[in-house]
Structures are given as structure tokens and as C-alpha cells.
Amino acid sequence: MGLQRKSEHNGQSDASSFSSGDLQYTAEAGANSSVPTYQEASGAPVEVNSPLGYSVGWITVIFLNLSKMIGTGVFSTPSTVLKGAGSVGLALFYWVIGFFMAGSSLAVYLEFSSYFPSRSGSEVVYLEQAYPRPKYFLPTVFAMQSVLFSFSSSNAIVLAQYLFRLAEAQSTPWKLKGVAVASYSAAVLVLAFNTKWSLRFANAVGFVKLVTLIFIGITGLVVLGGHTKIEDPKANFRDAFAGSSSASVYGATNALVKVAFSYAGFENAFNVVNEVKNPAKTLRWSAPLSLLLVATLYVLANIAYFSAATKEEILGSKVVAASIFFQKVFGTSSASRALNFLICLSAFGNLLAVLVGQSRLLRECGRQGVLPFTKFWTSTRPFGTPLGPYTLKWALTVLMILAPPAGDAFNFVVDLGVYPTQAFALLLAIGLLLTRRHRKRHNIPPSGYKAWDVVVGFSILSNIYMLVAPWYPPTTGAKGGDVSFWYATYCAVGLGIIGLCGVYYYIYIKVLPRLGGYTFRQIILQMEDGATAHKLVKVPNEQLKTWDAEHDATGRERGRDEAISTAVDVKHDRV
DSSP: OOEEEEEEEESEEEEEEEETTTTEEHHHHHHOOOOOEEEESSSSOOOOOTOSOOOOOOOHHEEEEEEEESSSSSHHHHHHHHHHHHHHHHHHHHHHHHEEEEEEEHHHHHHHHHHHHTTOTHHHHHHHHHOOSSSTTHHHHHHHHHTTTTTOHHHHHHHHHHHHHHHHHHHHHHHHHHHHHHHHHHHHHHHHHHHHHHHHHHHHHHHHHHHHHHHHHHHHHHHTTOOOOOTTTHHHHHHHTTTTGGGGHHHHHHHHHHHHHHHHTTGGGGGGGGGGGSHHHHHHHHHHHHHHHHHHHHHHHHEEEEESSSSHHHHOOOOOHHHHHHHHHHHHHHHHHHHHHHHHHHHHHEEEEEHHHHHHHHHHHHHHTTOOOOOHHOOOOTTTHHHHHHHHHHHHHHHHOOOOOOOOHHHHHHHTTTTOOOOOOOOHHHHHHHHHHHHHHHOOOOOOOOOOHHHHHHHHHHHHHHHHHSSOOOOTTTOOOSSSSTTTHHHHHHHHHHHHHHHIIIIIIIHHHHTEEEEEEEEEEEOOOOOEEEEEEEGGGGGGGHHHBBTTTTTTTTHHHHHHEEEEEHHHHOO
């Protein structure tokens, strides 16, 4: 296939470009990497110098991932996983399966990040580049879905619950909501004023979380060795798989979903790739290390719980598994309070890590130009932080804390955002194969990293399972799930919302321009803080040929001589 290559000299960048059919590609290197980013030109432009700085080193990469993975799940989820698995042995095995599922998806992210080393935003970029046509379709759908579900109300509510436990105070629904709002507001304020020091603070909180799990894991091994007052610490491991046959398909799926959710966050550092110096090399070892570290600690924590308490105690308890462990081993109220403090700190660290990652993801959605108010999403003024995305996340989170009543409605809202994410995860794994094909067809040089085909295949299959399995009904009937209404309502509504985002794209990008007699084209916005973004503008159809002659594929204005030359070519094409 013949390619047309040239260089753009516009005072802002020196980007090589080439075309193939209706696709236009550019190659541009950011200051964080010597490897150029080859991408389809309709995607957000490369920010040669990151306006957010370069404060993310390998330590921050590890703790961004670790802090998002380790929230409160590892302290409370084990009882739910045990109930679904039916046996201690199978429950432990599920945590290992979850590690392999997360690891296969991590390999997909690593290969994508090696292709686009100067683009932050992870899925935003990777889906944009894997599916460049229909033009703006997937960026629009993903951006709208990301905005609609950019709330962290469940994490804030969980933190509030543990704060009341720590204070040994009684809560009411509105007291709980008030503390949740205050907690989330504090997390936003920690991050809003300085990127470098806020990341350092998040690292410190992540370090405490790491030490907490290490302490639980080591203490569990001490218990298992018979060096504490626990009478028979190996009781749950003698016939570890007893009860596995009683597990239902719904229960097993529910358990695996909870495990997968506990590993969610292994991809968080990929949201800040353009803030990492030499990201391909740094991420290649630090991101897998964070996942391996968390998986090891998860398994050790579960072993600790099962060594200190009986299977029945864990299943029947109304408190978190970690609380049972502390009560059994230390037997003091002060130990329980210490645990609650550590869980509160862990939950707060999770809020920080999610805010950092998703603010960059939303910012990248805004840089694509498919959302209105481009400057709101993209600008880093006045503090060098993404205040626009922080503000949106705060507003939506507060709304989702205050609006839904407690109980089924709140649980439904929490689950609603999970299923669309799984759908995009499947598209991402398949999109890697498409991206490989695009790059090979256009003779783009190899990036130096390629995930094993079998690993990518496993990622695709595991994501298909996570999409299909939740539709399998529970043994107790259609209303026997986690909510009192139809068990798969959140799946259907989640897919429906993605469909509505697709309808929005069709009306906004296709129908309205056809009725209005214009076509969308993109221009480059260069802001005072150094931020760069695309903005969609309406070009009347009768001016389209002139516009295309005067602008390159990225939306930058051509030099005068080049514009005249291109205009002549356009005229000849029409002849």
C-alpha cells in the first residue's frame, strides 16, 4: 500500500505525517520519550510538553495502581467470595484466577502504552486509535459514558461507614451521606492545588496501606504456624475444597466478579503516561510488580482470615473478615479500632488514586474535542492541576451520594457503572489486534514490546465471560440476586446507556450537520498553560474544499505555499 509522507513545520511541532486511504497518521515525540507516538490524526494531539509536569516516577506508578486496587474490598470481600465459591480452597483459587485475568489485561495495556508513550488517558487513547472509523464514534460514546459514570459515591459511603465505626458512633442515613460528602470533598482539596505534592501525599497513604496488608499477611503466617492462642489454625485447610460442589453458577460468577473488582486499578498508572519519563521502560516492570505485589498480599490476607476463624464464622459474620481476624488474634477493642483506622486510611487512599487516574482520563476525553467546553476539560490553570475534571467528579459524586436512597437503589447505581466498563474492556482487548494490523499495514516501526498472543486471547475470553456470566440467573429465581428486582437490570440498563450514547453520536455528528449543511472539522487549541487539544468546528459544506486545503489532517493551518499547492491538487482531483 502506497503511503504519502511529509513533515509539518508550523512553529509548534515537527510531526511526520502519512496517509493511507481515508486515514491520516502523524508521528510526533513528546518530551517524556524518545519514541514517537504514531497515531491517527483524528485523535487528540500529542502534548509535546505535559502541562501537568513529569512528577510520576516508578514509585508513584506502583502506588497509583496499588492504592486503587486496595480499597476496602480485601477487608470485606472474602466472605462474599467464600459464599459464592462454597469452599475455602476454591475461594483462594478464585483470587489466583483474578490475578491471571488482571495480568492478561495488563499485558494489553502495556503494549498499547508502548505504541502511544506520550498520551495519557489509557482507554480513551487506545480505543480512539484502535477504532478510528466511524470518525469520532467510539471517542464520543466512550467520553459520554465516562462523564455519566464519573462518580465515586460507593467508595465515599464505605469510607463514611468506617469513620463511624472508628468513632464508635451511631449513624443515620443523612449523617452517613454528610460524612461521605465531607470525605470526598477533602480528597478533592488534597489534589486540587499541586500535582507534585498531592502525588507524594497519595504515595505516603499507599505506603501505609501496603504495610497494613504486609502486617496482616505475616501475622497470618504466624497464626498458621501455631504461635498464637488460635487452637486449630489449619482446620480450614485440611479438606479445603469441601463444599465446592454446592456452589451455583450464579454464586461462582458473583464471587469472581467481586474478585475482579478487587483487582480493578492495575491500569491506573496508564492514565498518567505522559507524566512519566521514559514510560515504556518504567511501566514495563513497575506496573506488573504492583499487580504481583497486590495479588500476593491478597492471597496471604485470605490465608490469614481462614487460619484465625472458622468457615462458618466468616460466612455468618456481619463485620468484615479482617475484623474477625483482629478480634480472634488480638482480642482487644483497641486492636479493632486500629484496624478501622487503617481501613479508613485505605479507603481514603483509594479515593485519591481514583481521582488522579480518572481526572486524566476525563481530561483526555475533553482533548479529543468531542465534548463541549473543551477548555473546561483541558486547562490546568491556575494550579497546574486538572480542576475541570476534579470539579465534575466532585459534583456528580455528591449528587449520587445525596440523591439515591439507601438499599437496592444505591446498590443498583453502584453496579450500573461496572458493566459498561467491562464491555469497553472487551473492545480494548480486541482493539489491540486491530491496532497491530493497522501498524503493520502502514509500516510503522515496532514499539519494542508485544504481548504474547495467548495472553491477549485469554484477556478476550475472560472479558467475554465477565460480560456473559452476569446474565445467568440465580438459583433462587429472577429476583434472587443482590437486589430485590430483576437480577440483571444493571446489565441491561448499562448496555442501554451505551446505546443512548451511540444515538447521541449519530444525531450530533451525522444528523444535525446534514440538516444544517455543514461538516465537522477539527482545529488545534493551544492554551496559555501549554495544554493542547482538538476542538470540533462547523465548516459550511460549500467552504469544505478550501478549509481542507488550508488545514492539515490534525487541524493545524498549513503554510501559505503548501496551502496553494494543496488547493491546486484538490482542483485537479475535481477535474
